[in-house]
Amino acid sequence: MKRFGFALMLIMVMAMSFGCAKKQVAVTPEEASSSETAVVEVVETEDSASMNGTAQANEAQLAEEVAAAAVALADTPILFDFDKFDIKPSYRAILKQNAELLKKLPSMRILIAGHTDPRGTSEYNLALGERRARAVQDYLIVLGVPATQLEIVSYGEERPAVQGSNEAAWAQDRRAEFALIQ
Structure with a gap:
């Protein structure tokens, strides 16, 4: 059951990362090596946020x-x-x-x-x-x-x-x- 939960979490993280190409995914080494749980934090940098805003403005224009x-x-x-x-x-x-x-x-x-x-x-x-x-x-x-x-x-x-x-x-x-x- 734990493997199913891990696989589900991994699929959700992958889906979120494909949805927004400008986001970076940060995983700590402890989280990556843990077989019990995998916690993934999505971090958006200021540069990527401004690029997203610029791209959206360009698309709207x-x-x-x-x-x-x-x-x-x-x-x-x-x-x-x-x-x-x-x-x-x-x-x-x-x-x-x-x-x-x-x-x-x-x-x-x-x-x-x-x-x-x-x-x-x-x-x-x-x-x-x-x-x-x-x-x-x-x-x-x-x-x-x-x-x-x-x-x-x-x-x-x-x-x-x-x-x-x-x-x-x-x-x-x-x-x-x-x-x-x-």
């Missing part, structure tokens, strides 16, 4: 930056002409800003979703939506964004931006949008 960048990316869809997937010159400046954000935050991963208006077959629209998403992805890669930060998907006509059966509504449906990958 990074999370805020990623959230702000995700909102900025999602605010402006890239619109396309009917039956086209080439990027209009007016959207290149927006994509350059998006690329700068993504390069600044290399841990951020983005899903680029391609959409179409309802005209055409479902198969054709899925393929066109994919070509639109891929065109945006390729442009961002040319601007220096690592491909590992980008994924694409096509929704075709399945997720319209606005309701309506006229050219004004359809123009909003022909787009590529950005979403943060969790």
Whole structure:
């Protein structure tokens, strides 16, 4: 039974030490040689405590930056002409800003979703939506964004931006949008 208790205590100490990499474990020689009990004291130095605080502050700041960048990316869809997937010159400046954000935050991963208006077959629209998403992805890669930060998907006509059966509504449906990958 004493061995079970010792093993349990050792497992708990190991679990606590893995949970916080900045902590040091101090065991006195008497405690280490005792087969009856093992008492382990976790000692946190001032340097490691301040490093933990700094790391947490940096992580919080990074999370805020990623959230702000995700909102900025999602605010402006890239619109396309009917039956086209080439990027209009007016959207290149927006994509350059998006690329700068993504390069600044290399841990951020983005899903680029391609959409179409309802005209055409479902198969054709899925393929066109994919070509639109891929065109945006390729442009961002040319601007220096690592491909590992980008994924694409096509929704075709399945997720319209606005309701309506006229050219004004359809123009909003022909787009590529950005979403943060969790």
